Amino acid sequence: MMTSRVDLHTHSTFSDGVLSPTELIDLAYRRGVRIMALTDHDTTDGLAEAFAAAAPYPDLTLIPGVEISTDIPGSEVHVLGHFIDWQNQEFQRRLLHMRQSRLRRARKMVDKLAALGKPVSWERVQSLASEGAVGRPHIARALVEAGHITTVNEAFNLYLSRNGPAYVEREHLTPAQVVEIIVAVNGLATLAHPRDLGQLEEFLSQLMTAGLIGMEVYYQDYSPEEVQRLRAVAERFALIPLGGSDYHGLGGPQEREPGDVPLPEEPVERLLALARERGALEAV
Ligand code: AMP
Ligand code: ZN
Numbered sequence: 001m002m003t004s005r006v007d008l009h010t011h012s013t014f015s016d017g018v019l020s021p022t023e024l025i026d027l028a029y030r031r032g033v034r035i036m037a038l039t040d041h042d043t044t045d046g047l048a049e050a051f052a053a054a055a056p057y058p059d060l061t062l063i064p065g066v067e068i069s070t071d072i073p074g075s076e077v078h079v080l081g082h083f084i085d086w087q088n089q090e091f092q093r094r095l096l097h098m099r100q101s102r103l104r105r106a107r108k109m110v111d112k113l114a115a116l117g118k119p120v121s122w123e124r125v126q127s128l129a130s131e132g133a134v135g136r137p138h139i140a141r142a143l144v145e146a147g148h149i150t151t152v153n154e155a156f157n158l159y160l161s162r163n164g165p166a167y168v169e170r171e172h173l174t175p176a177q178v179v180e181i182i183v184a185v186n187g188l189a190t191l192a193h194p195r196d197l198g199q200l201e202e203f204l205s206q207l208m209t210a211g212l213i214g215m216e217v218y219y220q221d222y223s224p225e226e227v228q229r230l231r232a233v234a235e236r237f238a239l240i241p242l243g244g245s246d247y248h249g250l251g252g253p254q255e256r257e258p259g260d261v262p263l264p265e266e267p268v269e270r271l272l273a274l275a276r277e278r279g280a281l282e283a284v
């Protein structure tokens with residue numbers, strides 16, 4: 001596939017990605033990406049390094065971003081925030097709270113695995129997460145290392161997916177609250193990877209009231225037919241059809257390299273125009 005010049009969804013070691021922000025930006029730039037967002041889970045701690053890494057590339061625009069997840073009955077909902085005023089103190093306080101909640105949740109999942117006869121060391125999970133926001137991929141890697149299974153994907157399929165025996169729900173924020181948290185820091189909120197969400201349209205109405213402006217349409221292994229369906233939904237709701245690779249560097253069947261997503265320029269221009277209107281583009 002041709003590399004897109006834009007990638008609005010990536011992860012680094014500051015959450016559950018395997019590349020540091022510097023390595024990630026160098027890789028994306030080498031691949032031809034010229035507009036990119038770092039969207040780590042529940043943290044912006046990688047952004048300072050990312051901006052330093054982007055500085056030597058005058059033709060690279062780095063968008064400060066974040067991805068915040070919530071559970072709803074039956075599925076999970078992830079929301080991306082782009083052009084966030086990430087240094088806002090109240091916002092940082094909220095993110096810290098979310099990361100502390102991630103630690104409690106991961107600990108419970110590790111306890112469940114032990115009860116299932118698949119023990120992994122909590123210290124090892126924490127050290128895999130290093131300075132970053134801990135998540136299921138870290139537990140999955142610990143399971144592989146412990147020899148219980150052979151791939152991260154298998155860890156999700158057998159234990160850690162939403163319906164898996166070691167899954168633990170997040171402590172609750174509603175998706176609308178997540179959108180509001182992003183909007184409160186002047187961010188542009190986009191619903192991430194919506195393909196498998198039931199009652200998508202009902203849900204979109206609620207999120208648009210909270211301030212949602214976009215929806216991921218171009219994403220990883222979404223087929224042309226799925227893209228077309230989601231594009232039509234986005235159009236009906238006047239949401240900008242965005243997307244990204246969601247690169248983590250973990251390997252596996254869905255993995256795409258940075259920029260490896262058929263995101264057209266036109267919706268990106270609309271996102272940038274909104275950011276410009278809010279004075280957020282000059283601030284980057
Ligand atoms: P958490 O934020 O702890 O709930 O973990 C969710 C993260 O796990 C997602 O953001 C994905 O990056 C990753 N993930 C979900 N399913 C899989 C899978 N089958 N294989 C690898 N990573 C996955
Ligand atoms: Zn992730």
Ligand code: FE
Pocket residue numbers: 067078192193
């Ligand atoms: Fe996600």
Ligand code: FE
Pocket residue numbers: 009011067246
């Ligand atoms: Fe993601």
